[in-house]
Amino acid sequence: LIFTVKLDKKGxxxxxxxxxxxxxxxLSGRGSGAHNxxxxxxxxxxxxxxxIDDLIYKFSRNTVPVVNEEYNLVFFLVAKAASSEWxxxxxxxxxxxxxxxxxxxxxxxMNGLKYLSDYSLEEAEEMMTSTKWTRAIFVxxxxxxxxxxxxxxxxxxxxxxxxxxxxxxxxxxxDLDVCIEHHTDFEFFLYNITTTLGQNVHWRSIxxxxxxxxxxxxxxxxxxxxxxxxxxxxxx
Numbered sequence: 129l130i131f132t133v134k135l136d137k138k139g140x141x142x143x144x145x146x147x148x149x150x151x152x153x154x155l156s157g158r159g160s161g162a163h164n165x166x167x168x169x170x171x172x173x174x175x176x177x178x179x180i181d182d183l184i185y186k187f188s189r190n191t192v193p194v195v196n197e198e199y200n201l202v203f204f205l206v207a208k209a210a211s212s213e214w215x216x217x218x219x220x221x222x223x224x225x226x227x228x229x230x231x232x233x234x235x236x237x238m239n240g241l242k243y244l245s246d247y248s249l250e251e252a253e254e255m256m257t258s259t260k261w262t263r264a265i266f267v268x269x270x271x272x273x274x275x276x277x278x279x280x281x282x283x284x285x286x287x288x289x290x291x292x293x294x295x296x297x298x299x300x301x302x303d304l305d306v307c308i309e310h311h312t313d314f315e316f317f318l319y320n321i322t323t324t325l326g327q328n329v330h331w332r333s334i335x336x337x338x339x340x341x342x343x344x345x346x347x348x349x350x351x352x353x354x355x356x357x358x359x360x361x362x363x364x
Contacts, residue, residue: 169259169344169345169347170344170345175253175257175345176257176341176342176345177253178249178252178253178256179249180249182339182342183337183338183339184204184244184256184338184339184342185244185245185249185252186245187245190205190206190207190211190234190329190337191329191337191338192243192244192245193205193243193244193263194215194218194241194242194243194244195241195242195243195244195246195247195255196218196221196222196242197242198222199221199262200255200260200261200262201261201262201264202244202255202256202261202262202263202264203218203264203265204263204264204265204337204338204346206265206266206267206268206334206337207277207329207330207331208268208273208276208277208280208330208331209266209267209268209273209334209352210266210352210355211234212233212234214266215233215234215239215241216228216233218239218241219233219239219240219241222240222241224239224240226238226239226240244256256342256345257345262347262348263345263346263347263348264346264347264348264349264350264362265338265346265348265349265350266350266351266352266355266358266359267334267349267350267351267352268334268351268352268353269351269352269353270333270334272353273331273334273352274318274322274331275314277330277331278314278317278318278331280330281293281330282311282312282317282321283312286311286312289311290307290308290311293307293311293321293325293328294307294308294311296325297320297321297324297325300324300325301324302320302324307320307321348362350362
């Protein structure tokens with residue numbers, strides 16, 4: 129549902145009609161909080177300080193969140209939790225006609241999105257602590273998530289995996305030939321690849337993608353398993 133919705137205030141594009149005031153209330157963090165995905169923020173007086181080396185600020189694929197100023201939204205992408213589709217949605221939300229184009233939409237130049245690291249430390253810290261902003265993330269059960277990563281990266285893109293991941297695995301002390309031969313074996317992938325290449329964005333733990341001090345300040349946490357309901361609630 130969410131990836132075919134066009135949110136357009138002028139209403140000149142067919143799509144689901146959502147009251148603009150309601151949309152702005154939710155996306156700016158001013159919603160009623162009745163839905164279970166909204167979380168109460170910690171004491172504002174004890175807000176953490178954003179540092180240049182924080183995961184959520186340091187330039188890195190899939191750890192620096194996307195920012196939409198129009199709706200006061202900071203959105204944390206999670207690989208293997210529909211991150212590519214969320215990027216397309218966010219592109220479409222800001223009127224980018226390239227949202228359905230071919231190519232690497234994770235590339236900042238291509239998607240044209242703004243990220244938290246595009247702002248000064250002071251501005252980004254305000255976005256991460258202000259009650260006027262919604263900081264959202266969609267998480268996923270780790271078992272289907274790791275299976276999805278395995279089937280996509282090791283099985284469906286086996287040749288690319290052998291060319292790109294196996295040499296890195298070997299540099300970190302693994303056996304290149306063993307990796308090439310057994311990378312499509314889930315047990316080998318689980319106990320060798322994910323432990324040796326633990327920082328790969330596609331299977332690193334969701335918790336490790338956000339600095340510990342910032343997790344309490346993400347005030348909208350939803351689930352991939354309930355994507356239909358949670359995404360609809362998020363957009364409303």
